[in-house]
Amino acid sequence: MQTIVREAEATLSVRRSRFLASAWVARTAENVHETLDAIARRHHSARHIAYAYRLRTDGEERAHDAGEPAGSAGTPILQLLQGEELWDVGVAVVRYFGGVKLGVGNLARAYREAARAALERAGLQPLVPTTRAVVLAPPELLGEVFAVLGRRGIQVLGQSVTEQAEVRVEVAESDLEALGQAMTPWARLRVEEG
Secondary structure (H helix, E strand, C coil): CEEECCCEEEEEEECCEEEEEEEEECCCHHHHHHHHHHHHHHCCCCCEEEEEEEECCCCEEEEECCCCCCCCCHHHHHHHHHHCCECCEEEEEEEECCCCCCCHHHHHHHHHHHHHHHHHHHCEEECCCEEEEEEEECHHHHHHHHHHHHHCCCEEEEEEECCCEEEEEEEEHHHHHHHHHHHCCCCEEEECCC
């Protein structure tokens, strides 16, 4: 399993049609759709914005052909993600039609190659298994919790404060025990189920 290192874009021209590919790290379907909305706003005059994504957390994967012939746009992008065993990645390819019909086979190759170019620019890295957990601490120690999380580069997913502070995090499974020890004795760590 792997994912990408950074967001990246690439452009491919095929018989006067331009294919603009974007690849980004995607953790949730909400993140995917926010990014797709931003791409659609930026390329509002494009006729087709095909995409595919794969999310490891819930095993979700989707493809959308965006008005192109069935299986000729989003599907080849998804097949590329599957073939490279990529997770937590979204890829969108914007097509500006150049006036020459490409045919289904050439269209599928163009979408796949544009996506491949963006992924190559994004760089690939092994996907580190993570788990979600909650840090529980007295509210007055919330600053210390965030300091420890920041030093360790741990992603904060959200927080709430009532009688005690709860900070939801995503942490590498291999770092879970060390994080629990770093919080002791003033906070405790609870691994979320599911």
